[in-house]
Amino acid sequence: MTTPAESSGESGAPREGTPRPRRSMKTATSVLVADKVADWTIRIGGLGVIAAVFGIMLFLTLVVVPLFTGASVEGAGTSANSAVAGRPLMDVIDEYKTVSVSIDETGAVHAFHIRTGRPLEVPAFELGLKEAGGKTLTAFARTLSGRDIAFGFSDGTLRLATIKVGGAVINTSDVPADLARLTDEDATDGKSIYTTVSGDQTRRISIEIAMGIEQQVAAPGVAIVAADYRLGGAAERPTISFVTVDANGVGRLSRSESKTNMMTGAATTTMTASELPGLPPGVRVRNVLMTDKADQVYVVDAGGVAYRYDTRAFDAPVLAETIGLLEGDVTIGAIGFLIGEQSLVVAGSDGSVGVYFRLQDGATRNTDGYVMTRAHALIPHAAPVVAMDASQRGKMFVTADAAGEIWLRHSTSEQVLLKLKPETGTNGAAPAYRAVALAPRENGVLAVAADGKVFAWDISAPHPETTLGTIFGKVWYEGYPAPGFTWQSSSGTDAFEPKFSLVPLIFGTLKATVYSLLFAIPIAIGAAIYTSEFIHPRIRAVIKPTMELMASLPSVVLGFIAALILAPIVETWIAAIVFAFVVIPAGLFFSAYLWQLLPAPLAQRYGGLAKFAAIFAVLAVFGAAAFLAAPAFEAAFFAGDFKSWANGDVGSSVPFTALVLVPFAYLAVFLGTKGFVTRRLGAILRGEDRTTAGLADFASWVVMLLAAAAISTAVASLLVAIGADPRGGVVDTYVQRNTLVVGFAMGFAVIPIIYTIAEDALNTVPEHLRAASLACGATPWQTAVRVIVPTAMSGIFSAIMVGMGRAVGETMIVVMAAGNTPLMEWNIFNGLRALSANIAVELPEAVRDSTLYRMLFLAALTLFVVTFVVNTLAEIVRQRFRKRTAQL
């Protein structure tokens, strides 16, 4: 320690009060300045640190909040420029939301710059409609991206076409000179838009169209009323699959496959064609839809009846299912696939919007075993739905109704993100939408009305898939048999929908916490009571730091040992370890009864360190016994093979259940006989010498244990008979990285914390209480159980709470040893995925401000709040405990 005199030498300020004889009574300015500076530094610094610490919670919250804010309009209503002349068939927006391209019923293509409404020159599709008495356009089909389209005609012909709205990055020096400037970034030469990206790079957005040859699909003169087609196959052998329905109600399915011979370079095209069976005559087909892989075809009539065909065998399609998608007299307003083309959005003339997908159903009579199910009934519009468009990125889509409202929705989360309505003035009629389009990056909505008016909105909907309901409630994901809790944040395919339910992770955390505390609490509290009350202070001075040493083991080390060393050993010796949980406590009690046989003077003399050493010896002996007897135990209880038994393949659950019930049964027997037998026996024994009494006590223990075993066996048989089998619940299929291992490893982290705090609490119980109790003749055991522990109870409780806080947040052990499978089962022999481990595993890969990123922040916030609350509770309890002991 430095004395004031020494330390003064270091400070720059001259020391006050040194000149003794004539002392100035005025305080030197430097002292005042130093004092003020220190005052402010400490105040600002202190408050700053406190603010920073609380800022953590604020910051986490700020990151999380956008998950729940839905969508917003960034800039509304441009245009109203009648750029589109005819009745539009569809409208697409390019990737960068620069141009809108629509096709009208004459085949004309209208493109314009969205921000300014400036039209672009684009060649029209030459559909050959102009000749007098010629064919008319009767059907139109498009893929989700709008890139591939098909026209069907009244003469039974079909033409495939592509329209490419593409962006290419070019050097600024290559940009043509005389461009008309549209905005600060955009300029045009009348055909393309040039956008300045950065100093030397420019993006050119241009529109290219191409048209395939005319194909006679239906009988000549019979109009095609609906068509759809999909491109597939590998690049070197592309396939085109298409389906058409003609005016006679005949559905045709064709696939052409082009093969290029590697040697000759000659291309051969093979056609497979077949007719869809079972369409009722005279059906008024409104739409026909084909899935991405062309394995399903939906023929939908105007009244909403869908004929679902299984087209996996293209030459022999099967009508798998006929289902009414709408109720009553409602007709279809709009219908279309969501991305992945498994979910079908059906919007009705009554404003209803439903999402269907097919599910495997064992009970169905449908030939392919699937049933169309309306998984989501979304909030209905007030007016008939007239148009829809689906996102190319996720399960978001827009629906437009006759009243002029456009709703931005998300299928899985079932929420309406945004309701858009153009300003039409007080008496303006609602626009009659013909087509709506959602920008590819989900950042804009554009609608084309029948009169050619265009409405555009810039929107922002960064996290449409999350609501409080989807994060904490059950969600019905596409293809899942029922709503459930799922965490699955990434996958290989584009159509994959991330599933963000925190529930499996919270469950995982809870599971790890519960099992580790089940293991840790008895050991920690027992050890604390023994340390505080029953061993010599000098031994305690060694034991306590040893236990505390455990707390300083880095958790990465615990995780490594648990996962790579312990897990394989536990797997090999699982039966022995399960057995040890029984044998060691039983052995300790057995030895205690043996110890009671010792004559009183001997027991007195060796009651200290020797007894504690004996306990270690007992532990070793019975531990070894458990390992030696494990095969016999496995044979008796688990039909010789623990893993198959746990799996439910062999053996009966009765012996194991009985074993688990024995402690409870013993407790019941003990309490049940306490009043009668114990007192009577005690009265008799009191007169005998110690050895005799010990023998009698031993005998009574054995009898009680046998009784307990009998009772537990009976209860177990009953339980198993009525179907309460632990297998399939807490015991099930064995996995190497499991909760048992995690619980054990976590014990190293949790035991020392609970132990230290509980021991401190027991120690702070005032000494006079202990002395008074002993002086009244109570034994140390009675003193501990009836005086010390009740007094310290709140301290022990707070120790458990703090230990729980540690278990909840422990990361490395669960990352390494828990297997990280987001399951929701209590099986102790399976793994788990905890919140903390999930953050550690996924956050390094998460893109900043993505939904996953924010979800992981939410996970962190959850951990923060839970541990903060638990610890605060513990702290409050502990402070009350301190106050109370101070009063005693």
Place this chain on the structure above:
Amino acid sequence: MTSTMPDTTAAAPTPKSPGRRTDLRSRGEPALWGLGGALAIGVTMILGFLALVLANGIATFIPKPITVVTEIGGTVTAGEPFRSEVFKPTPDVIAALSPEWQARIDAADGFARRTLYRVGNFDLYGEDFRWIPDYAVATFAQPKSLMFVERMEWGPFVGTVKGFKLDGADQIFTGLDDPKFAKIHDESRARAREIRTIERSRISDINHTLESARLELRKIEMQSGRSSSAYAAAEAGLTSRSTALQREYDTLAAEVQKLREANATNTLTLADIGGREKLIEFSALVRLYPANDMNFVQKLRVYFLRWGEFLTGEPREANTEGGVFPAIFGTAAMTLLMVIVVAPFGVITALYLREYAKQGRLVSFVRISVNNLAGVPSIVYGVFGLGFFAYVLGGSIDALFYPERLPNPTFGTGGLLWSALTLALLTVPVVIVATEEALAAVPRSMREGSLASGASKWQTIRYIVLPRAMPGIMTGVILAMARGAGEVAPLMLVGVVKLAPELPIDGIFPFVHLERSFMHLGFHIFDVGFQSRNAEAGKPMVFVTTVLLIGLVTIINATAIIMRNRLKKRFAGSQF
């Protein structure tokens, strides 16, 4: 309490004849044994754990004998016995065995023993380890000619030395004590080191200069545009400079090439147990020793050489071999930086809470909260560190000071500074709590005495309070260090990497690179144990690293505990 008191007195036995009191129930012997058993289990757990780690860690570097196993089928394997375990052979395997073995396995309840041999020669076999069950073994042998060869690549080689070449000329291998052999080895290794120095420092200097010149140019471009005169001048400067640097680079590359060629003429021909030959350069040879022909001193020498390499060397073979010096350095640098931040801020906050703030409900609420922050999971701090420090703060720093490097982040990603700040935030409650306790332990009378003598508040704190609280504060800071050194989870998010090419402190201006990511002992354990090619091959390394990390944390903790105890003793006298 009050309710239990009468009960206690009532239950206390009233002995009629004191000598014959045998109320066993009241002694609670079985329950006592249960409690004692709990303590014994706890103590066994920690001691067993430490014993396991220490035994494995300390034994790792001991040179082990190489055993040649001839199997019944005729297969010959040479390797270090690594570990053995019992397993259950499948029934069809047992059915194919001799009746004698069948009986033995049957007697052992269907278990047989097998041994894992570290066979090395990954480049020849495609595996490092091989299990051999006891029932498959025909004979064991330990021939003295077998060498254990540690190489720079492909892991160890187990086999014999066939011969070697000195400057391209064949030599006959007479033994390791051949002075020529040692000389080539030393020279080749020296050349290899020189190549490394040239590549790592001089060529990297050139690259660094070139890169900073390019960034400078970009900065000028962003400030004054492409068409400005400043840009043209800078561009010309860069061109001339890069030609000069290119020339310098070519010279160095030629130098390296010459050294490489020299090394290529000094080779060693090895043969595995099956006779397959393998040619390696002396420069790629770390050390070799005749595993079955060594005395104690030689073994000790290899043992300590290996420790030396471990502590000072750089990792190789995806961190499963070589040393951990960068990880030690990174851990130390990060922990020190953390202490530099956490100590003043923790002490200032504690001073504010204890000496300046008005004691009341608010302060006690703040105190509880600060206390509880110590219990908030470390991963939460990591998330905050990534989101706030790296992305928000770092992103702003990048936008302000390093715009020429964007979109490549400089401070806008994990790094040393952010790791240290994150851990500082994590450990600041520890320091605050410890300092507050220490401040509270300074008797009020001393403060009052000082103030009464006319000292100002700051003078009182500076000369009276702080010196007396110093041991307590130090204890807190040391405990914070121990916690910080052992944490891994938050660091995984804010800047630790499995292999950092450069240390955070080096000879390139500004010498301390706070933005660099770094290696860490704890993460090294996680990475080698879980993400290496062969977890088995990495295990010894992990054990040694574990011993190192536990040793480090324990030493730091022990210092704190000893300090605390001395402090307690010092104050104990005054309290009673």
